[in-house]
Amino acid sequence: MRSGRRVVIVGAGPAGLLASISAAEAGARVMLLERGPKMGRKLRLTGKGRCNITNTATVERFIKAFGPNGKFLYGAFSRYFREDVLALLDRMGVPTKAERGGRVFPASDSALDVANALERRALEAGVEVRLNARAKSLLLSDTGEVAGVALYHGTVAAGAVVVATGGLSYPGTGSTGDGYALAQQAGHTVTPTRPALAPILIAERWVGALSGLALKNVEARLMVGDPPVRAAREFGEMLFTHTGVSGPIILTISRHVPLPSSGQRAVLELDLKPAVSREELDRRLIREFARPGKLGPYLRRLMPHALADALVGSLGLDGARPLNQITAAERRTILDALKGLPLHVRGLAPIEEAIVTAGGVALSEVDPRTMMSRRARGLFFAGEVLDLDAETGGYNLQAAFSTGWVAGWAAAQHALSR
Numbered sequence: 066m067r068s069g070r071r072v073v074i075v076g077a078g079p080a081g082l083l084a085s086i087s088a089a090e091a092g093a094r095v096m097l098l099e100r101g102p103k104m105g106r107k108l109r110l111t112g113k114g115r116c117n118i119t120n121t122a123t124v125e126r127f128i129k130a131f132g133p134n135g136k137f138l139y140g141a142f143s144r145y146f147r148e149d150v151l152a153l154l155d156r157m158g159v160p161t162k163a164e165r166g167g168r169v170f171p172a173s174d175s176a177l178d179v180a181n182a183l184e185r186r187a188l189e190a191g192v193e194v195r196l197n198a199r200a201k202s203l204l205l206s207d208t209g210e211v212a213g214v215a216l217y218h219g220t221v222a223a224g225a226v227v228v229a230t231g232g233l234s235y236p237g238t239g240s241t242g243d244g245y246a247l248a249q250q251a252g253h254t255v256t257p258t259r260p261a262l263a264p265i266l267i268a269e270r271w272v273g274a275l276s277g278l279a280l281k282n283v284e285a286r287l288m289v290g291d292p293p294v295r296a297a298r299e300f301g302e303m304l305f306t307h308t309g310v311s312g313p314i315i316l317t318i319s320r321h322v323p324l325p326s327s328g329q330r331a332v333l334e335l336d337l338k339p340a341v342s343r344e345e346l347d348r349r350l351i352r353e354f355a356r357p358g359k360l361g362p363y364l365r366r367l368m369p370h371a372l373a374d375a376l377v378g379s380l381g382l383d384g385a386r387p388l389n390q391i392t393a394a395e396r397r398t399i400l401d402a403l404k405g406l407p408l409h410v411r412g413l414a415p416i417e418e419a420i421v422t423a424g425g426v427a428l429s430e431v432d433p434r435t436m437m438s439r440r441a442r443g444l445f446f447a448g449e450v451l452d453l454d455a456e457t458g459g460y461n462l463q464a465a466f467s468t469g470w471v472a473g474w475a476a477a478q479h480a481l482s483r
Contacts, residue, residue, distance in 0.1 A: 070093060070224055070480050070481055070483070071094045071095070071096060071221075071222065071223045071224060072088040072093045072094070072225045072226070072227065072473070072476045072480050073095075073098060073213065073223040073225070073226045073227070074088070074096070074097045074098065074226075074227045074473065075200045075214060075226065075227065075228050075229060075230055075243075075244070075247070076098070076100075076229040076231060076243075076244065076448070077097050077099035077104035077105060077194070078105060078106075078107050078229060078231050078449075078465070079105070079107075079108050079183070079448065079462060079466055079469065080229035080231075080447040080448025080449070080469030080472070081097060081099075081227070081230075081448070081469060082097075082105060082183040082184065082187055082469070083145075083150075083447075083465070083466050083473065084229055084445075084469040084470065084472050084473030084476070085097045085187045085190075085192045085473060086153075086183070086186050086473065087469070087470045087473035087474040087477070088227070088473035088474065089187070089190035089191050089192050089477075090190055091473070091474050091477035091478065091481075092481060093477035093481055094191075094193075095190075095191070095192045095193065095477075096192070096193045096194075096195060096221060097187065097192050097193065097195070098195050098200055098216070098221070099196050099198065100198065100199035100200070100243065101197065102196055102197055103196065104184050104187075104194065104196070105180035105183065105184060107231065108176060108180045108183075109177055109180045110176065111176055112170065114175070115170050115171070115174045115176060116170060116175070116176030116179045116180075117168050117169070117170060117457075117459040117462060118150065118154070118161060118169045118170065118462060118463070119150060119151070119169045119459045119460075119463040119466070120147070120166075120167045120168055120169060120458050120459040120460060121147070121167035121169060122167050122458075122460075124139075124142050124146070127142065127455075127460055127463065127464075130455040130456050130458065130460040131454070131455040131460065131464070132320075132455075135453075135455070137428045137431075137433050138433070138453070138464060138467065138468075140433035140434040140471070141433065141436070141464070141468045141470075141471045142467055144470070144471050144474075145466070145471055146467060147169075147463060149470070150463070150466045150467075151169070153186070154171070154179065154182055157183075157185060157186055158182065159171050159172075159173070159178050159182045160172040166458055167458065167459075168458055168459050198216055199216060199243070200214045200215070200216060200230075200243060201214075201215045201216055201217050202215045202246075202247065202250055203215070203247055203250050203251055203441075203444065204220060205250075205251065205441060209251075209252075209440075209441050210441060210442040211223070211225065211226045211441055211442065212443075213226070214226055223443075223480065224443060224479065224480030224481075224483045225443045225476035225477070225479045225480040226443065226445065226476070227445040227446070227447055227469075227472045227473060228244045228248065228444070228445070228446050228447070228450055229446070229447040229450065229465075229469055229472070230242075230243045230244030230450050231244070231422075231448060231449045232258065232421060232422025232450065233258055233417070233422045234260070234416055234417065234418075234419040234420060234422050234449075242258070244426070244446075244450035245258075245450070248426045248446070251438060251441040251444055252440040252441065253426050253427065253430050253438065253440050254426075254427040255425060255426055255427070256452045258423065258424035259413075259416065259422075259423045259424055260319070260413045260414060260415065260416040260418070260422070261319070261320050261419055261420070261421045261422060261423035261454040262317070262419055262421050262454070262457060262461075263316065263319045263413040263414045263416070263418060264310065264311035264315065264316070264319070264413070264414040264418060265309050265311070265315055265318070265319055265322060265333060265413060265414075266308050266410070266412045266414060267308070267309035267310060267333070267408045267411065268408075268410070268411045269379065271375045271378060271379050272305055272309060272310070272375075272408065273305075273306075273307045274375060275305035275372060275375055276305055276307040277304075277305065278304070279305075279312065280302065280303050280304075280305075280312075280335075280369070280372070281302045282300070282301070282302075282339070282340070283300070283301075283302075283303060283314075283335055283336060283337055283339060284298065284299070284300045284335070284336040284339040285299055285300075285303060285314050285315060285318055285333055285335055285336075286298045286333070286334040286336070286405070287318050287321055287322065287331060287334075287410075288331065288332045288333075288334060289321070289323055289330070290329055290330065291330055293332060296321040296323075297317070297318045297320075297321040298318075299313075299314035299315075299317050300314065300339060301314040302314065303315050303335075308414070309408075309411075309414070310333070313457055315333075316420060316456075316457050317456040317457055318333070320423070320454065322410060322413055325412055331409075331410035332408065332409055333408040333409075334405040334407055334408075335406040335408065336405060336406075337367075337368060337372075337403050337404075337406060338403050343400065343404050346400060346403060346404065347396075347400050350400060351396070354388045354389060354391050354396060355388075355389060356388060357387075358388045359387055359388065360377065360383065360384050360385070360386045360387075360391065361373065361384025362384075363388060364376060364377060364384075364399075367403075376406070380398055380402060382395065382399075420457070421449055421454045421455075421461050422449055423452075424452055425449065425450050425451050425452040425453070426446050426451050426452060427452055428452050428453070431451065434475075435471065435472070435475035436468055436471050436472035436475060437472075437476075437479070443476075443479055443483075445472040445473075445475060445476045447468040447471075447472035447473075448464070448468055448469055449461070449465060451468065453468075
């Protein structure tokens with residue numbers, strides 16, 4: 066078969082695997098290049114090893130999860146969406162289940178099952194896989210059309226190329242930004258990258274002593290600017306780390322943390338008792354501070370012991386102080402901490418620790434119906450290499466699957482027409 070009928074997929078992550086499957090099913094000869102020793106390395110780590118495949122939410126909710134850039138995904142979602150990827154996995158022997166928040170996981174709770182099934186389907190479809198094969202540059206014709214890929218060892222001619230190399234997060238899995246260089250070579254704009262869905266670094270030193278402590282059913286509010294304006298609010302579970310905070314609600318809020326270059330001040334406020342109004346909690350404190358007891362043990366009944374002790378220390382209070390000796394001013398200080406404990410943000414964890422990368426190939430330069438470049442014919446993009454990032458909940462992975470499938474199918478049509 067002539068090389069012009071070949072589709073080359075660069076990157077064997079979730080987007081690359083779906084692109085290779087769809088291109089092969091469309092009748093193209095497909096070569097899948099993976100710079101590492103194994104396919105689907107990052108996919109095996111998603112969802113803490115459980116793989117949050119997608120979400121039961123509506124298309125509109127999906128679009129909203131991606132913010133202003135979400136509208137770009139209407140085309141991909143209309144062609145390949147949740148039901149399609151779940152049906153594919155079911156055919157490959159991977160049943161799924163929905164959990165709280167509409168998050169969909171494999172019934173086995175194993176990301177390995179998802180990765181193995183997609184790899185198996187790609188091989189069954191006739192995809193030629195080349196591991197430890199890193200793309201160096203694109204081969205472009207005199208007219209600017211893609212003609213293949215130059216590797217660090219040899220070249221591969223092709224009628225279409227799909228770049229699905231991921232972003233910059235989890236570089237140990239091969240996501241080191243190779244796709245951005247390929248895009249720029251073809252004349253694309255790459256929106257500056259930054260961590261997304263990343264732990265938040267906190268200035269208060271006492272936070273590090275709580276590393277590993279998880280809090281459930283709390284509300285976190287991100288206040289930005291001076292005077293402060295609420296930029297985000299989430300309810301659910303969070304986790305203290307040795308440098309700050311993480312967990313589902315923190316990762317979602319992290320997308321709204323201003324860049325250091327903005328010079329904006331950011332404070333994370335924790336409502337430790339969101340189910341109780343400030344007025345109701347104040348009446349409760351007044352009532353209970355009139356009873357026998359001491360402050361430290363009392364706060365330990367309201368929250369985990371380590372947090373109670375840290376709270377007393379951070380407020381400069383004496384845990385051995387009798388409750389009936391707490392002044393009105395001290396009570397208000399405690400009330401303020403319970404309903405809005407301030408944690409001063411000093412930035413985000415490095416992009417290597419982020420779940421996904423914000424920024425990437427500018428969407429205005431990509432056709433949303435086919436994922437083909439508007440700069441170089443025969444060049445397609447899929448997955449995290451695009452300027453797309455969403456909150457947690459399976460949205461990002463579904464976008465990778467959807468854009469990957471569409472890019473692979475369209476690339477096959479382009480290659481076969483040549």
